[in-house]
């Protein structure tokens with residue numbers, strides 16, 4: 123089994139982002155991303171630091187707004203303000219959200235043109251309708267990795283485990299647009315390993331540590347692991363048991379070093395595109 127090098131792909135995207143950011147700055151536009159952080163959460167805090175670091179390296183301005191357990195009203199008004207602020211080009215509201223607040227709820231307060239992580243239901247609708255729009259960065263990373271790795275998708279069986287609005291559903295739409303035959307599985311799917319084992323490309327986006335084992339994988343299949351599950355030791359494991367699938371899969375995105383780094387760079391790419 124081959125490892126797909128997400129860090130190398132991220133680096134290439136980052137270089138392209140830096141070039142675009144430089145052109146924008148020469149034209150007097152400082153590409154700016156606003157990161158709204160509404161809760162204290164370890165994996166979110168890590169992602170935010172990673173966005174800040176990457177943005178700084180690529181010439182994108184990053185404004186982090188840490189809110190202390192805001193009400194839904196406060197969060198929405200903050201997003202309304204950023205949506206109306208001409209100096210802000212991209213907005214991401216980090217999940218998890220405070221108790222009782224849904225992403226669809228707050229997402230409606232992120233202007234579609236600045237919705238670089240595809241949180242507004244209107245962005246998802248545009249994606250479904252085949253209109254120009256930003257997909258959630260993680261879903262976009264799945265499609266980008268398959269594109270950069272030159273994985274054939276036309277007519278192929280792509281199976282996605284997980285039907286979330288931020289990953290499973292938008293990834294399905296993006297891969298449908300590449301003419302894949304897409305199956306979405308979830309917790310109620312019958313004979314899950316068997317359904318997955320028909321896939322030429324298997325995308326694991328469930329959030330269950332190392333759930334996907336060899337019996338889920340067709341010999342030679344490309345496996346994309348979207349999971350970032352924190353371990354007790356402070357590390358990170360994916361949704362795929364890499365050791366188990368190693369003898370069956372053709373290729374796998376490792377965790378860390380797979381989908382994660384590409385996700386961060388695509389958020390920046392979306393930001394410079396929004397600024398342009």
Ligand SMILES: Nc1nc(=O)c2c([nH]1)NC[C@@H]1CN(c3ccc(C(=O)N[C@@H](CCC(=O)O)C(=O)O)cc3)C=[N+]21
Nearest residue numbers: 165166169215216217260350358378379380382383385
């Ligand atoms: N609205 C929203 N969109 C998100 O996309 C979102 C979010 N909220 N909340 C938090 C989670 C988490 N997340 C990660 C992204 C990249 C890595 C990543 O790059 N991880 C590194 C390694 C990290 C390590 O070693 O600890 C890697 O996979 O190589 C991790 C986690 C995006 N999230």
